[in-house]
Amino acid sequence: MPTPSVAVRVVLTLAGLSLASASSWGADAPAATASSVSETSFPAPTSAQLQAGAKVAQTCAACHGIDGNATSTEFPKLAGQHADYLVKQLHDYRIAKGAKHPARVNAIMNGMAATLTDAQIRDVALYYSRQTFKPGVAFADKKELKLGQAIWMAGIPDRAVPACVSCHGPGGAGMPSRYPRIGGQWQGYLEMELQMFRNDRRTNSPEMHDIASRMTDKQITAVAEYAAGLRAPSELSR
Numbered sequence: 001m002p003t004p005s006v007a008v009r010v011v012l013t014l015a016g017l018s019l020a021s022a023s024s025w026g027a028d029a030p031a032a033t034a035s036s037v038s039e040t041s042f043p044a045p046t047s048a049q050l051q052a053g054a055k056v057a058q059t060c061a062a063c064h065g066i067d068g069n070a071t072s073t074e075f076p077k078l079a080g081q082h083a084d085y086l087v088k089q090l091h092d093y094r095i096a097k098g099a100k101h102p103a104r105v106n107a108i109m110n111g112m113a114a115t116l117t118d119a120q121i122r123d124v125a126l127y128y129s130r131q132t133f134k135p136g137v138a139f140a141d142k143k144e145l146k147l148g149q150a151i152w153m154a155g156i157p158d159r160a161v162p163a164c165v166s167c168h169g170p171g172g173a174g175m176p177s178r179y180p181r182i183g184g185q186w187q188g189y190l191e192m193e194l195q196m197f198r199n200d201r202r203t204n205s206p207e208m209h210d211i212a213s214r215m216t217d218k219q220i221t222a223v224a225e226y227a228a229g230l231r232a233p234s235e236l237s238r
């Protein structure tokens, strides 16, 4: 395990790389450039919605942190995540009408989501999306980060794996209403989700299943490490 000062240096280097690539990203982005996509499909939240969301978030705080910056690596950070993505996940944790299983299976979250109304899901998603995200750091060795960076920026051509950057963005900030933010998320969580997409234990994204199923364990670990150290350009000073 490297010392914290090494980890900080890694983040800064990665941030430099992600900034350097930021200008080319718009042109490579699949469906649209960032500027033509609206901030979110939700209208700006009212203060009543944010207050209601903060109240719901109290029941989530033990695991996700009161502001959505989970402090334990077992629980994903939700702060600054796009509201649309959070809403989709919370609906996917519930059992849809006529379905036998939820599209996203996790014993804890299936139980939590089942207790929420649609309005509570919307409000708590709006609340988390407005909280300031505290990005993490990458603890990988140089070789692993290099592999992770190559996959992030260029994909794995001989396995037809597309570049993560084309959807999740250079700093991993995603794109509101389309792609979740994954930059700065816990490495262990990202790795676990990629494994679950691959093994069909998380079945709510055919797109990500397709991508993960063409990756090896080593490639999954490396790209998760790299993504954990990424920061959006606006977060470089934090």
Ligand code: HEC
Pocket (backbone or CB within 6 Å): 056, 057, 059, 060, 061, 062, 063, 064, 074, 075, 076, 077, 078, 086, 089, 090, 104, 105, 106, 108, 109, 112, 116, 124
């Ligand atoms: C006892 C701990 C615990 C509590 C309480 C809890 N969660 Fe979670 N949450 C988890 C775990 C663990 C995961 C990852 C599960 C998985 O892999 O699908 C998760 C995942 C999520 C995700 C998916 C995140 C992503 O990036 O895809 C959302 C959204 C979420 N929780 C929202 C909530 C909300 C809202 C509440 C409160 C109403 C809540 N959680 C309460 C443990 C908890």
Ligand code: HEC
Pocket (backbone or CB within 6 Å): 030, 076, 088, 151, 152, 161, 162, 163, 164, 165, 166, 167, 168, 178, 179, 180, 181, 182, 190, 191, 193, 194, 204, 205, 207, 208, 211, 223, 224, 227
């Ligand atoms: C074509 C667009 C696209 C590409 C390319 C792509 N992703 Fe995704 N990714 C998505 C979408 C859409 C989701 C949200 C899935 C859902 O609704 O649950 C997602 C979700 C994820 C998640 C789960 C996030 C969470 O909070 O649970 C991880 C991890 C992830 N992607 C990693 C990657 C990695 C690593 C790569 C590159 C190897 C990659 N993605 C390439 C579109 C993409």
